Amino acid sequence: MSKHRIAVIAGDGIGQEVMPEGIRVLEAAASKFNIPLQFDRFDFSSCDYFEKHGKMLPDDWKAQIDGHDAIYFGAVGWPDKVPDHVSLWGSLLLFRREFDQYVNVRPAKLMPGVTAPVVRRDGSPREPGEIDMVIVRENTEGEYSSIGGRMYPGTEREIVVQETVMSRIGVDRVLRYAFEVARSRPRKHLTSATKSNGIAITMPYWDERVAEMAKQYPDVKVDKFHIDILTAHFVQRPDFFDVVVGSNLFGDILSDLGPACTGTIGIAPSANLNPTRQHPSLFEPVHGSAPDIAGKGLANPIGQIWCGAMMLDHLGHRDAHDAVMRAIESVLQPGSGAPRTPDLGGTASTADVGLAIAQAL
Amino acid sequence: MSKHRIAVIAGDGIGQEVMPEGIRVLEAAASKFNIPLQFDRFDFSSCDYFEKHGKMLPDDWKAQIDGHDAIYFGAVGWPDKVPDHVSLWGSLLLFRREFDQYVNVRPAKLMPGVTAPVVRRDGSPREPGEIDMVIVRENTEGEYSSIGGRMYPGTEREIVVQETVMSRIGVDRVLRYAFEVARSRPRKHLTSATKSNGIAITMPYWDERVAEMAKQYPDVKVDKFHIDILTAHFVQRPDFFDVVVGSNLFGDILSDLGPACTGTIGIAPSANLNPTRQHPSLFEPVHGSAPDIAGKGLANPIGQIWCGAMMLDHLGHRDAHDAVMRAIESVLQPGSGAPRTPDLGGTASTADVGLAIAQAL
Numbered sequence: 001m002s003k004h005r006i007a008v009i010a011g012d013g014i015g016q017e018v019m020p021e022g023i024r025v026l027e028a029a030a031s032k033f034n035i036p037l038q039f040d041r042f043d044f045s046s047c048d049y050f051e052k053h054g055k056m057l058p059d060d061w062k063a064q065i066d067g068h069d070a071i072y073f074g075a076v077g078w079p080d081k082v083p084d085h086v087s088l089w090g091s092l093l094l095f096r097r098e099f100d101q102y103v104n105v106r107p108a109k110l111m112p113g114v115t116a117p118v119v120r121r122d123g124s125p126r127e128p129g130e131i132d133m134v135i136v137r138e139n140t141e142g143e144y145s146s147i148g149g150r151m152y153p154g155t156e157r158e159i160v161v162q163e164t165v166m167s168r169i170g171v172d173r174v175l176r177y178a179f180e181v182a183r184s185r186p187r188k189h190l191t192s193a194t195k196s197n198g199i200a201i202t203m204p205y206w207d208e209r210v211a212e213m214a215k216q217y218p219d220v221k222v223d224k225f226h227i228d229i230l231t232a233h234f235v236q237r238p239d240f241f242d243v244v245v246g247s248n249l250f251g252d253i254l255s256d257l258g259p260a261c262t263g264t265i266g267i268a269p270s271a272n273l274n275p276t277r278q279h280p281s282l283f284e285p286v287h288g289s290a291p292d293i294a295g296k297g298l299a300n301p302i303g304q305i306w307c308g309a310m311m312l313d314h315l316g317h318r319d320a321h322d323a324v325m326r327a328i329e330s331v332l333q334p335g336s337g338a339p340r341t342p343d344l345g346g347t348a349s350t351a352d353v354g355l356a357i358a359q360a361l
Numbered sequence: 362m363s364k365h366r367i368a369v370i371a372g373d374g375i376g377q378e379v380m381p382e383g384i385r386v387l388e389a390a391a392s393k394f395n396i397p398l399q400f401d402r403f404d405f406s407s408c409d410y411f412e413k414h415g416k417m418l419p420d421d422w423k424a425q426i427d428g429h430d431a432i433y434f435g436a437v438g439w440p441d442k443v444p445d446h447v448s449l450w451g452s453l454l455l456f457r458r459e460f461d462q463y464v465n466v467r468p469a470k471l472m473p474g475v476t477a478p479v480v481r482r483d484g485s486p487r488e489p490g491e492i493d494m495v496i497v498r499e500n501t502e503g504e505y506s507s508i509g510g511r512m513y514p515g516t517e518r519e520i521v522v523q524e525t526v527m528s529r530i531g532v533d534r535v536l537r538y539a540f541e542v543a544r545s546r547p548r549k550h551l552t553s554a555t556k557s558n559g560i561a562i563t564m565p566y567w568d569e570r571v572a573e574m575a576k577q578y579p580d581v582k583v584d585k586f587h588i589d590i591l592t593a594h595f596v597q598r599p600d601f602f603d604v605v606v607g608s609n610l611f612g613d614i615l616s617d618l619g620p621a622c623t624g625t626i627g628i629a630p631s632a633n634l635n636p637t638r639q640h641p642s643l644f645e646p647v648h649g650s651a652p653d654i655a656g657k658g659l660a661n662p663i664g665q666i667w668c669g670a671m672m673l674d675h676l677g678h679r680d681a682h683d684a685v686m687r688a689i690e691s692v693l694q695p696g697s698g699a700p701r702t703p704d705l706g707g708t709a710s711t712a713d714v715g716l717a718i719a720q721a722l
């Protein structure tokens with residue numbers, strides 16, 4: 001089997017702390033399933049790098065990274081050192097675009113041993129597996145455009161405009177991916193996030209493309225909700241949803257809200273995929289660099305480890321993915337006696353949890 | 362005291378059913394507090410009107426409405442008859458703009474007798490009053506622009522663009538209103554919704570204006586969160602928030618999500634205000650026309666009644682506002698024996714609840 005070359009970018013804050021645990025578990029999986037993995041570490045795409053070099057990336061970053069089969073990413077951003085829009089547009093958002101990672105996939109699943117902050121209508125708690133959705137986000141265009149500017153700056157008449165841009169190519173390819181995911185799941189249910197009643201130029205177009213694509217997937221049950229009421233439904237009946245597809249902004253919002261409803265925002269994973277495989281895909285936990293807890297060794301590494309499982313799946317090792325997921329679930333299981341970090345009510349360290357999952361494997 | 366002239370627009374679906382109850386309670390309050398109210402009813406701004414006349418409004422709608430002191434509004438929209446973006450842009454959204462109702466205010470408060478779907482970290486239920494926030498939304502510009510269009514329509518190269526537009530005048534006036542609301546409340550805490558890390562032209566401008574305005578309100582504690590994580594915080598710690606200010610789109614989302622977290626989306630009110638009073642302000646429940654339950658007399662009228670209370674406050678009758686709110690709370694009180702509509706677990710009709718609140722008054 002040819003070697004998988006993984007570019008490792010730990011980045012800022014707790015990214016540095018959870019990454020070693022992610023790699024520890026990947027190495028355990030690699031040896032168990034006999035998967036040849038090679039890790040190449042890079043120090044750029046971090047605010048420390050920016051402080052030394054005045055930029056987030058070296059000029060030849062693309063050549064350095066592009067030959068890899070995947071990017072294993074920690075977290076980037078440290079607002080006290082570099083403004084977020086500089087650090088993010090100078091690294092993570094650039095990777096998504098330059099490597100054309102046009103799909104962002106984020107599962108939101110109620111895991112064992114985690115209490116969901118949203119309860120059933122009768123007030124009783126929701127059970128593991130009762131919430132199980134995948135959010136599919138457009139990742140390269142939409143509301144995150146770089147077109148726009150400011151007029152009459154600094155005056156009373158100041159005006160700022162920014163374009164939202166949707167292309168047929170860009171919308172259709174992410175919808176196709178989302179419909180395929182929906183088709184592959186038992187419930188075959190796809191929900192589209194829209195706001196065509198208020199954002200009345202781009203969003204009606206999004207709706208049109210969903211309706212058009214739906215014709216090719218008669219086996220998939222499709223519905224749509226405006227983003228405002230959709231966020232309300234996530235809270236009131238999260239069990240209703242299976243696959244949810246949204247534009248760059250709506251997908252961003254829902255993929256934080258979904259994991260928040262399952263109580264897993266600190267441990268949720270995310271995959272930035274280029275399904276054509278012409279460039280590497282990027283796997284990162286949903287949590288950020290968390291300046292407030294960084295440096296204490298208390299960050300929960302499960303998000304990073306869960307991403308590693310998604311990466312193994314992407315590299316063709318479904319069995320290894322499943323085994324890592326089972327190891328995570330066994331360690332989360334209440335009464336397992338396994339260590340838990342403070343965010344889950346325990347006192348264990350990042351490394352304790354990483355070790356426990358590697359051992360469970 | 363000079364008469365208050367109220368333009369009544371019941372609109373579509375359950376708007377027709379909850380409006381009579383709203384008026385019933387307003388009339389009870391008017392007679393109790395000796396407030397001279399005059400109700401002028403209009404049949405336009407409904408999809409039935411559209412079916413008859415081919416448009417949502419008569420040509421002279423502005424002249425007909427503009428002399429009023431307030432607009433008491435039910436709900437508009439009936440997608441089977443008229444597409445939402447036609448009915449809404451042809452009425453509600455037009456009123457907001459033509460009457461320059463640049464602030465949309467929506468309280469999200471955990472009321473007695475209502476179970477919040479979001480629980481505390483330890484799984485215990487939240488108590489009445491524990492969540493008590495006001496969402497202040499920009500209501501005339503931002504993401505709801507009408508500038509944009511389509512290129513290469515119908516082809517593979519199709520591209521759709523839409524501008525987000527923020528002006529200093531538009532941003533500052535809603536921020537000023539929000540800071541004033543924050544200053545008037547005991548906690549004096551203002552949260553700004555942003556997304557300056559991703560939407561890197563308009564949203565950094567919003568942040569700048571917040572920072573600038575904050576200098577004039579040193580007594581108000583200000584923080585900001587990106588909209589994605591902010592929706593997560595609404596679920597995880599809604600008690601943290603006091604006043605939350607957002608752009609047109611972000612305010613729209615948060616003002617559905619906030620009431621959803623307090624379990625009151627069916628009863629929440631909303632005020633579209635022109636604080637200059639050069640044109641009438643508009644008071645409408647957050648819920649829509651609800652085609653699924655319309656015509657059955659089962660809709661909860663509390664949203665419409667609560668709006669009526671906000672309207673009384675706006676017209677200068679704080680005492681009458683407080684009395685209506687007390688009447689609503691007494692009817693919601695568990696064990697009060699008062700009627701409840703099916704959405705709150707009862708079997709009462711719209712009229713039963715309206716009558717009970719009028720009597721409690």
Ligand SMILES: CC(C)[C@H](C(=O)O)[C@@H](O)C(=O)O
Nearest residue numbers: 197198228438449454613616
């Ligand atoms: C109906 C729709 C256009 C409207 C909006 O988005 O403003 C509604 O959601 C609201 O919040 O009043």
Ligand SMILES: CC(C)[C@H](C(=O)O)[C@@H](O)C(=O)O
Nearest residue numbers: 077088093252255558559589
């Ligand atoms: C950091 C930020 C720019 C980013 C985004 O909005 O895409 C993040 O929220 C995410 O979801 O990966």
